[in-house]
Amino acid sequence: MAEITLVRHGQASFGTDNYDRLSNIGHRQARWLGKHWRQLDKHFDRVITGTMVRHHETAQGVLAGLEKALPIDAHPGLNEYDFQGLLTPLKEQHPAHWVETGHAKRDYYHNMKQALSYWMDGTIATDGKDSWATFCERIQAAFAFALDSGAKRTLMVSSGGPISVILQSVLQLDNARTRDLTLQIKNSSTHKLLYNGTALTLDSFNDVSHLQSADKQHAITFS
Numbered sequence: 001m002a003e004i005t006l007v008r009h010g011q012a013s014f015g016t017d018n019y020d021r022l023s024n025i026g027h028r029q030a031r032w033l034g035k036h037w038r039q040l041d042k043h044f045d046r047v048i049t050g051t052m053v054r055h056h057e058t059a060q061g062v063l064a065g066l067e068k069a070l071p072i073d074a075h076p077g078l079n080e081y082d083f084q085g086l087l088t089p090l091k092e093q094h095p096a097h098w099v100e101t102g103h104a105k106r107d108y109y110h111n112m113k114q115a116l117s118y119w120m121d122g123t124i125a126t127d128g129k130d131s132w133a134t135f136c137e138r139i140q141a142a143f144a145f146a147l148d149s150g151a152k153r154t155l156m157v158s159s160g161g162p163i164s165v166i167l168q169s170v171l172q173l174d175n176a177r178t179r180d181l182t183l184q185i186k187n188s189s190t191h192k193l194l195y196n197g198t199a200l201t202l203d204s205f206n207d208v209s210h211l212q213s214a215d216k217q218h219a220i221t222f223s
Helices: 024-039 053-066 083-093 104-121 132-147 160-171 175-182
Strands: 002-008 046-049 072-074 153-158 190-195 200-207
Touching: 002 132, 002 160, 024 053, 046 053, 046 132, 053 072, 053 153, 083 104, 104 175, 132 153, 132 160, 160 175, 160 190, 160 200
Parallel strands: 002 153, 046 072, 046 153
Antiparallel strands: 002 190, 190 200
16 A cells, blocks of 8 residues: 655745745744654655745755655646636636735635636636646646656645645545635645555545644644
8 A cells, every 4th residue: 555645835935026935934834744754753755746946845844854865856747826827817807706805815815716716617718828627637647657656655745736636536526626625725734645556545634733733833824
């Protein structure tokens, strides 16, 4: 039985000029996760990430916390959609559905949920690169690449969108449930799948045990 542990990247730099890098909290989340696993004597045979900076920084932080040196394989199929490439057409083409109240994170959640819905049903054709169908296809291809490795314990670091697409396939979810799942995946959360060579089973979802102590609960984040 093989284990595939999916990890969403640590908190990125929301609201800055470069989202694709970890915030200070994001770096700590990754190291705390690795340290938590080291205390549990957890090991991995292979590490796979997307090619985004926040994916690589998270993997490096986890390995630093684990005190392990493993090569990192990067696969672009695990990259996230371009959220701005969905939000801009929502705002410009469907202004009646655009919300702007001054509460940045609340507004982002509402607008992203609507933009994802429109992307999934084709009202918004692409995020600038992918349709919803091609986004799912490249993620499934990357996931198949991971399964074909023969590793017994694989660590895969990606983003909320790719993780939710993988879980959509495992749990046979419709698009609406997949959209809602995407928006609930916490930073540095873990999701474990078991693979017997033919079928996948979800063993755990959205686990942030490494952030549950009183001095770390402030670091449970979504964006």
